[in-house]
Amino acid sequence: MFVLNVMLFSFMYLISFHLVMNSDDWFLLWLGLEINMMIFIMLMYKENSILKVESCLKYFFIQSVGSAILMGCFYLNKEWMDLAVCLLLGYKIGAGPFFFWFPSVCSGLSWMSCFVLMSFQKVIPLMIMKIFVSWILYMMVVVSLFFGVFGCYNQSNLKQLIAYSSVYHMGWIMLCNFSTDLSWFMYLLLYSFMIFPVMKFFEYLMFEDLTMLMKMKYKGWIIFMMLSMAGMPPFLGFFLKLFAFIMIFSYEYYFMMFLIFCSVVMFYIYFRVIYDVLMSYYINVNWMNFMLINNISNNNLVMMSVLGLMMGIFFMIFFIM
Numbered sequence: 001m002f003v004l005n006v007m008l009f010s011f012m013y014l015i016s017f018h019l020v021m022n023s024d025d026w027f028l029l030w031l032g033l034e035i036n037m038m039i040f041i042m043l044m045y046k047e048n049s050i051l052k053v054e055s056c057l058k059y060f061f062i063q064s065v066g067s068a069i070l071m072g073c074f075y076l077n078k079e080w081m082d083l084a085v086c087l088l089l090g091y092k093i094g095a096g097p098f099f100f101w102f103p104s105v106c107s108g109l110s111w112m113s114c115f116v117l118m119s120f121q122k123v124i125p126l127m128i129m130k131i132f133v134s135w136i137l138y139m140m141v142v143v144s145l146f147f148g149v150f151g152c153y154n155q156s157n158l159k160q161l162i163a164y165s166s167v168y169h170m171g172w173i174m175l176c177n178f179s180t181d182l183s184w185f186m187y188l189l190l191y192s193f194m195i196f197p198v199m200k201f202f203e204y205l206m207f208e209d210l211t212m213l214m215k216m217k218y219k220g221w222i223i224f225m226m227l228s229m230a231g232m233p234p235f236l237g238f239f240l241k242l243f244a245f246i247m248i249f250s251y252e253y254y255f256m257m258f259l260i261f262c263s264v265v266m267f268y269i270y271f272r273v274i275y276d277v278l279m280s281y282y283i284n285v286n287w288m289n290f291m292l293i294n295n296i297s298n299n300n301l302v303m304m305s306v307l308g309l310m311m312g313i314f315f316m317i318f319f320i321m
Contacts, residue, residue: 096143144171
């Protein structure tokens with residue numbers, strides 16, 4: 001029965017993407033968004049707890065309000081429709097200046113539900129946003145970058161830290177909307193590859209707070225993954241930003257400097273997260289313990305981490321050539 005339910009939910013989830021990508025009617029676009037929302041809520045609700053129920057209600061209320069106003073904008077057909085649609089879609093994906101609900105919802109979800117919310121749930125709104133690109137996106141990009149960076153500062157809850165980091169990366173993704181058609185999707189895909197091992201790692205170890213990182217036996221892997229999130233070469237996170245820089249290289253100089261400033265501050269924040277772990281690991285380093293993995297679950301985590309490193313090296317060779 002459980003397998004049948006999972007197959008049914010997965011099929012309906014894929015149907016929502018199919019509706020949006022292959023329809024030219026506003027009602028079908030709205031229907032695809034609603035199916036996508038309801039299936040995700042069902043997946044969120046599978047772990048019955050007070051925090052999960054609260055997050056489900058928050059997400060349902062926020063998405064329902066956004067979808068209702070969005071449906072009205074589709075049929076009003078006013079001159080400022082592109083501005084309103086961009087703002088509403090930014091509200092639905094938790095981009096600035098409507099990011100306030102995103103960390104709160106993430107803090108009550110499981111790690112894998114957080115991963116889906118930060119990756120697959122953003123595809124349909126961003127796909128529609130690409131149609132309505134306007135100057136208001138610049139404002140949303142700046143606000144997302146600014147509050148994403150400073151929301152991470154002094155954050156001790158791991159889920160909220162990665163949620164604010166997702167708001168920050170959403171600014172980069174929306175900026176890629178001004179360039180080629182699939183650049184935003186490539187950035188989102190690579191970002192998903194980068195955060196999946198991190199979230200799977202925290203889910204396996206049942207970590208919720210930064211203080212728990214010091215209790216890890218194998219600290220080397222978390223150091224590598226956090227450096228990738230920070231954007232240090234030759235990890236995947238660095239080439240993710242480099243890819244975005246190449247896509248948006250034609251922008252004004254001062255805007256590029258703002259992006260570099262945000263990247264440096266984000267690197268500093270992630271380095272502060274792993275500083276104590278890095279120092280304790282350096283003092284007590286044991287390369288045999290670093291490489292010896294005793295069970296299948298750890299092997300899977302190591303393979304995902306190594307995959308991220310290999311992708312970083314691949315993109316380094318690609319950009320050099």
